[in-house]
Amino acid sequence: MAILEINDLQVNYGVIPALKGLNFYVDEGEVVALIGSNGAGKTTTLHAISGIVKKAGGQIIFDGTDITNRKAHKIVGLGISQVQEGRGVFAELTVLENLRLGAYLRKNKHEIREDLMDVFELFPRLEERKSQPAGTLSGGEQQMLAIGRAMMAKPRMLLLDEPSMGLAPVVVEDIFRKIKMLNKQRHMTILLVEQNAQMALYASHRAYVIETGQIVTTGTSAELKNNDEIRKAYLGL
Amino acid sequence: MFTQQLINGITVGGIYALIALGYTMVYGILKIVNFAHGDVFMVGSFLGLLFVQNAGMPIYIAYPAAMLVTAAVGVVIERVCYRPIRIKGTDALSILIAALGVSIFLENFAQLVWGTGTHAYVQEIKEKNYEFGNINLSNIQIGVIVLCVLLMAALYFVVNKTKIGVAMRATSQSITSAQLMGINTEMVIAATFGVGSALACVAGVLVGTYYDAVYPLVGYSYGLKAFAAAILGGIGSIPGAMLGGFLIGIVETLGSAYISAGYKDAFAFGILILVLIIRPSGLLGKKHVDKV
Structure with a gap:
């Protein structure tokens, strides 16, 4: 059953549309990857779910509740935790x-x-x-x-924004192993946003490809790994 | 004479420090300079006077009431004047201009209500002087120092040891990250303005009592000195504001005692300039290093 449902989600930055009507869903217990290049709208999608940015239209349903216009701190309370791009740790506070x-x-x-x-x-x-x-x-x-x-x-669901960013390949592999573990052993539902399509497809069950604010392709991660266009555009093969 | 002047300096310095805390806390969280803060201090002082003289309350009710109302004034200023600009995401300069506007408004409002003249302050506490060798200490001076130190200790405890304190520190490092922890950052910001304004009110009442005077433009000079104290200590740093406040108080008092009282303000700002040349981030300010 879908724990998260995104219907026709739109976000604008000023007059510039960042998301032009996004549709996707995440089932409970799934790892879903959102892959795409820089500026495609991946981070904006997560920020929209977390309540950090205002929506221009559409709907976000989490576990049957409409959270489209909830405040960020309330959404955390409902069970969505976001790991920010660039980590967002409080540098001056202790671990x-x-x-x-x-x-x-x-x-x-x-x-x-x-x-x-x-x-x-x-x-x-x-x-x-x-x-x-x-x-x-x-x-x-x-x-x-x-x-x-x-x-x-x-949380009931984790949103991970570019966990591979700025990390050495060995470290990236380690992090993604942990992400897989979180899902397998602790049954965590995860929505993962990545530029590193290879790692994202390795760790996820299904994936969506986003381009300039729209979903262009979707499928199971295994399918996408073998899709010629994806291989050319995102996997560099 | 030196010890005497040092104690006088610490007394004034404690007052500067209380006001400086408001500047530094707001800056720490929003990265804006609330130039209306000196006038909030003035309003606090007048409210203390109003509650005792016009409402006839005893000081142990009047002063806490004045603190509460001043805190509310601070929160309302943020809500009405800064938040709408903040939410639009406009740059810090617009908020700075808004703060100057609030400052002008408060000064003129005070002149309208209380006139432009100087008012004698509440003298409920009878001044007593104590001699220790050749040092002369008044009970008011002792009270000012003790109260400043106690309030600073309390603030330090709240910021470092309580949940709202951790929320404040988290918010000051990143509002977005704090929101993603489930922190209601708007509430934290309001609390910051409230606490800073309440401390400014205490400073206002202390200045009124210590100098037996309050007037609508008193916030300008005290505000500027306290702002200098916050910068000197490293704006955004709470211990820095305390240190900066005491330093400016001591330097200007010693300077006017030993050199010339006419240069009092020059000493205060002179040390500010000197420190900023050597340590641009202030005495306890941090240089930010981002790790990628």
């Missing part, structure tokens, strides 16, 4: 403070502590560095922190 902020809306201290242990189990590096300011972490560690922090909200 632990960052993780606790992820659980900002939650009340049950016992559960928060359990989830913290869970994040440390997934990313042992973060536990080693828990008292360091987040700004002193390496890019890869910051990405782990950003994902761990999003998990601390106990």
